[in-house]
Amino acid sequence: MGWTRKIDPTRFSAGLDDVVECAKSHAPYLQTLLANFEADVRQSGSKELSAVIAAHIDQCANLDPELSEAELMASLRRIKAKAHLLIALGDIAGVSTLDETVGYLSALAEAALNAVFDWQLRDLHRRGKIVLADTDNPHQDSGLVVLAMGKLGARELNYSSDIDIIVFFDPHAGGLTFADPMDAVEILSKMVRRTVHIMQERTRDGYVFRTDIRLRPDPSAMPLAIPVDMALHYYESRGQNWERAAMIKARPIAGDCEAGRHFLDQLRPFIWRKYLDFAAIADVQSIKRQIHAHKGHGTIAVRGHNIKLGRGGIREIEFFVQTQQLIAGGRAPQLRARGTRQMLRLFAEERWIEPEVRDELDAAYVYLRRVEHVIQMLNDEQTHIVPAADDQFAAVSQLLGHATPDEFAEKLRATLKTVERHFGQLFRDGATLSAFEGNLVFTGQKPDPDTVDTLSRLGFTRPGDMWHIISGWHFGRYPAVQSDRARSQLTELTPELLLAFAFAQKPDEALVRLDTFIRGLPAGVQLFSMLHANPDLLRLLTTIITSAPRLSSIIADRPSVFAGLLEPAFFDRDAPADEIEEALAGILHDADGYEAVLDRLRIFAAEQRFRIGTRLLTGSADAVETGRALSVVAGKTISVAVTEARKEVEAKHGTFPGGQFCVVAMGRLGSREMTAGSDVDIITLYDGVEPLDESNGAKPLAASAYYARLTQRIIAALSAPTAEGVLYEVDLRLRPSGNKGPLATSIASFENYQRNEAWTWEHQALTRARPICGDGTLMEKTTAIIADILAAPRDEEKVKTDILTMRARLLRDKPARGDFDLKNVEGGLTEVEFLAQYIFLSSLQKLKLEGAGARDILLAFGDEVFGKQMAADLLAAHADMNTVLHLSRLCTSQGHDPADLPTGLVEIICQALNEPSLEHVQVRLTSCRQQVVDAFRACVGELPD
Numbered sequence: 001m002g003w004t005r006k007i008d009p010t011r012f013s014a015g016l017d018d019v020v021e022c023a024k025s026h027a028p029y030l031q032t033l034l035a036n037f038e039a040d041v042r043q044s045g046s047k048e049l050s051a052v053i054a055a056h057i058d059q060c061a062n063l064d065p066e067l068s069e070a071e072l073m074a075s076l077r078r079i080k081a082k083a084h085l086l087i088a089l090g091d092i093a094g095v096s097t098l099d100e101t102v103g104y105l106s107a108l109a110e111a112a113l114n115a116v117f118d119w120q121l122r123d124l125h126r127r128g129k130i131v132l133a134d135t136d137n138p139h140q141d142s143g144l145v146v147l148a149m150g151k152l153g154a155r156e157l158n159y160s161s162d163i164d165i166i167v168f169f170d171p172h173a174g175g176l177t178f179a180d181p182m183d184a185v186e187i188l189s190k191m192v193r194r195t196v197h198i199m200q201e202r203t204r205d206g207y208v209f210r211t212d213i214r215l216r217p218d219p220s221a222m223p224l225a226i227p228v229d230m231a232l233h234y235y236e237s238r239g240q241n242w243e244r245a246a247m248i249k250a251r252p253i254a255g256d257c258e259a260g261r262h263f264l265d266q267l268r269p270f271i272w273r274k275y276l277d278f279a280a281i282a283d284v285q286s287i288k289r290q291i292h293a294h295k296g297h298g299t300i301a302v303r304g305h306n307i308k309l310g311r312g313g314i315r316e317i318e319f320f321v322q323t324q325q326l327i328a329g330g331r332a333p334q335l336r337a338r339g340t341r342q343m344l345r346l347f348a349e350e351r352w353i354e355p356e357v358r359d360e361l362d363a364a365y366v367y368l369r370r371v372e373h374v375i376q377m378l379n380d381e382q383t384h385i386v387p388a389a390d391d392q393f394a395a396v397s398q399l400l401g402h403a404t405p406d407e408f409a410e411k412l413r414a415t416l417k418t419v420e421r422h423f424g425q426l427f428r429d430g431a432t433l434s435a436f437e438g439n440l441v442f443t444g445q446k447p448d449p450d451t452v453d454t455l456s457r458l459g460f461t462r463p464g465d466m467w468h469i470i471s472g473w474h475f476g477r478y479p480a481v482q483s484d485r486a487r488s489q490l491t492e493l494t495p496e497l498l499l500a501f502a503f504a505q506k507p508d509e510a511l512v513r514l515d516t517f518i519r520g521l522p523a524g525v526q527l528f529s530m531l532h533a534n535p536d537l538l539r540l541l542t543t544i545i546t547s548a549p550r551l552s553s554i555i556a557d558r559p560s561v562f563a564g565l566l567e568p569a570f571f572d573r574d575a576p577a578d579e580i581e582e583a584l585a586g587i588l589h590d591a592d593g594y595e596a597v598l599d600r601l602r603i604f605a606a607e608q609r610f611r612i613g614t615r616l617l618t619g620s621a622d623a624v625e626t627g628r629a630l631s632v633v634a635g636k637t638i639s640v641a642v643t644e645a646r647k648e649v650e651a652k653h654g655t656f657p658g659g660q661f662c663v664v665a666m667g668r669l670g671s672r673e674m675t676a677g678s679d680v681d682i683i684t685l686y687d688g689v690e691p692l693d694e695s696n697g698a699k700p701l702a703a704s705a706y707y708a709r710l711t712q713r714i715i716a717a718l719s720a721p722t723a724e725g726v727l728y729e730v731d732l733r734l735r736p737s738g739n740k741g742p743l744a745t746s747i748a749s750f751e752n753y754q755r756n757e758a759w760t761w762e763h764q765a766l767t768r769a770r771p772i773c774g775d776g777t778l779m780e781k782t783t784a785i786i787a788d789i790l791a792a793p794r795d796e797e798k799v800k801t802d803i804l805t806m807r808a809r810l811l812r813d814k815p816a817r818g819d820f821d822l823k824n825v826e827g828g829l830t831e832v833e834f835l836a837q838y839i840f841l842s843s844l845q846k847l848k849l850e851g852a853g854a855r856d857i858l859l860a861f862g863d864e865v866f867g868k869q870m871a872a873d874l875l876a877a878h879a880d881m882n883t884v885l886h887l888s889r890l891c892t893s894q895g896h897d898p899a900d901l902p903t904g905l906v907e908i909i910c911q912a913l914n915e916p917s918l919e920h921v922q923v924r925l926t927s928c929r930q931q932v933v934d935a936f937r938a939c940v941g942e943l944p945d
Helices: 016-026 028-043 049-062 068-093 098-126 181-200 230-240 241-247 257-271 279-289 314-328 340-349 355-379 390-399 405-426 449-457 463-474 484-502 506-518 525-533 535-547 547-559 559-566 577-588 595-615 622-652 701-720 748-757 759-768 776-791 795-811 829-841 855-867 868-891 905-914 917-938
Strands: 130-132 144-149 165-171 176-179 224-229 251-255 658-664 678-685 744-746 769-772
Touching: 016 028, 016 068, 016 257, 016 390, 028 068, 028 355, 028 535, 049 068, 049 098, 068 098, 068 181, 068 355, 098 130, 098 165, 098 181, 098 251, 098 355, 130 340, 130 795, 144 257, 165 181, 176 181, 181 224, 224 230, 224 547, 224 559, 230 257, 241 257, 241 314, 251 257, 257 449, 257 463, 257 855, 314 355, 340 355, 355 390, 355 405, 390 405, 449 463, 463 506, 484 506, 484 525, 484 535, 506 547, 525 535, 525 776, 535 547, 535 759, 535 905, 547 776, 547 868, 559 595, 577 595, 577 622, 595 622, 595 868, 622 658, 622 678, 622 701, 622 769, 658 701, 658 776, 678 701, 678 748, 701 744, 744 748, 748 759, 748 776, 759 776, 759 795, 769 776, 795 829, 829 855, 829 868, 829 917, 855 868, 855 917, 868 917, 905 917
Parallel strands: 165 224, 678 744
Antiparallel strands: 130 176, 144 165, 144 251, 658 678, 658 769
């Protein structure tokens, strides 16, 4: 139900019925409290609300000091529950201002903590652990410092807030002594732990406040209660900028408050620096950008929006204030107040911001804090998410007093946009980022504990090691980050990089690859500036590193390849063969000697494979274009390697006058379907010499030995590892007689073997064969012989039987390693190839194709064999499986099981197939495989058992 806020703030009872009914209807937590305490509320309704709440809070200070721990816990919980109810009703009714509401909540927490610490000090005194000078005032001169941090320190607690405290002590204070001074740290640390238990343990009466003690110095190593001297030494020697920011709001609230104020006075030089160097300012400004990382939301949402951490949220207002305080407060003591609203007023008075900025941010802060409170009142949860469900969204709207949910949505959206605009203007050089809570601070000598915690929650399994890696960038340990500008730019990029890596399957490995990449850069300003100015390029870099280990290893070894992505035409097309040849000639023109040429070939091929793979990864090229481009690069580089190998052999063994030599591509290279992980299948042929002829060099060889030696040299030129890696792994098993045959074959022997001895599977392989380099006359002769052999009449039933037998054997002897082993799985690409090769070799063949892949054959003959619809279905199935195969081979060597795919690769595959999820992709591929199986059975026949 709706209601109007026309309540006299001095008489809470006016309009109380409407407020109570609204709370009961829309907030389950308040409904529960009303069930227990409605009578108390109504009994006090005629009084001024502030007086009623203050009276409840004062009860904390008047508890019987002889209570047991259980009785203390129960009493505090009852006081909190009643006060919580009254504070909520006052907030909903509009009787209380925001400052009053957060003030009540903060006073309640402060009073409860004082009660707990005083009770414990008396208890320790009774048990002989300590001696108090004054048991009536146990905290007096005790040296025990309880600092409230964050919202409690600023008296800005939200309705279901945690409270952050740090406990220090002065062991030399006179009001508290220890039976054994050596036990001081242990006794007081146990007291802090007991405090946390008393405050936050859930009992049948609920809890008081969730209590967080992790803001203390070095929490992984420091005790829960820290000697003052130890704390001062830490802050002076190792304190970090995020700790300076946190200390702005620190306030003594329990224990010896005078000692607490003295402690903060001693910390003043640490918190408020008169001068900040560039690195410190950059680190301060990056606190916000590194605490939140952008999830990719282009617009502000309302339902499901995080009003604390999201775009335009409360945290942005707080950091708007806090960041400027750290920069200005060192020289202007008047800008050292704790409260957010107070600081907005002071900034306007000191002309740091315009009055209209103050007014808009102040109004936004008040509204967003009220929304935050109402969200938390629903179920007393520490949440900042606007409910998405209609009923809960409407409940929040009603509790805020809006006429309709649409009115609420409009007001909230406008408020968030106002905050985002002002925050963006403050940090024009950095993005407004949001998504996860936690520090990302990489300064100091040791890992920042909260940053390590953040990295751990992001999925890094070795967060400490990752901290050291990123810290190394900030300390300029590599050439690329030795300038202030480069470090600043990389700082800006870090949150988005980390968030991207968080979604990788192995984020630690991704970050290590990025570190290797940065280490290899000769300079960083140009690249970091480019990434900073071009979000698409940054996303591409993170996509490569998180999704494509093969590509990221290339840029890690050769960062210069990334520069090629800057070319305007890069994403428009693949370079044609003549441009590839021209570029290759350019890189080789000044190569000095055989080894230098081989190194340059490897560099060139790696760069080209990176360019081609990146176009596939970004959707600028499809699988067919990628296969052709990779095959062109392979053909051109193999041609150069063959030329260089011939020179080496000729220098030692001479030549054969009239002798000719060529290389024939087989497999995926032959059919122009290479993937990123393809070996090169080749055979070598020679002609124009007699078997017993010898070469005319210093060390003559017979023809068979000569061309075998040349083939060995070619294999070494391609596959031998050099300083620049391996060019291609080479497979010669498709030569006549396979591994039993000679490495190089005369053209006459090749023709005789193929006509008279070859198995059907060898003719299947021959459908993909094409000469790619060597002597032109022999290449033409080879092409003609292959075409003639493939066109020769065959026993169609034998071809069919042989293909069925071979396919059955492969399924048995080389089973698929997973559902995404799309080459070997039943109904996969091998089956499509066998089907196409059957069509090519059978009497159905009417055209001559050179180096024909399955797609070429289906395009040429599919309609005639299957009809247009089935042919189209087969081509579509082949395209889908080929796309997934290419992307998997490009990105990872372990892509056979969908569960093993990097998260980034899954997204890319889904985009490539225009499917919403991996499950949809799997269903689609299953359908593709079934279409292939059906077509194979209809055309070739059933596989034998």
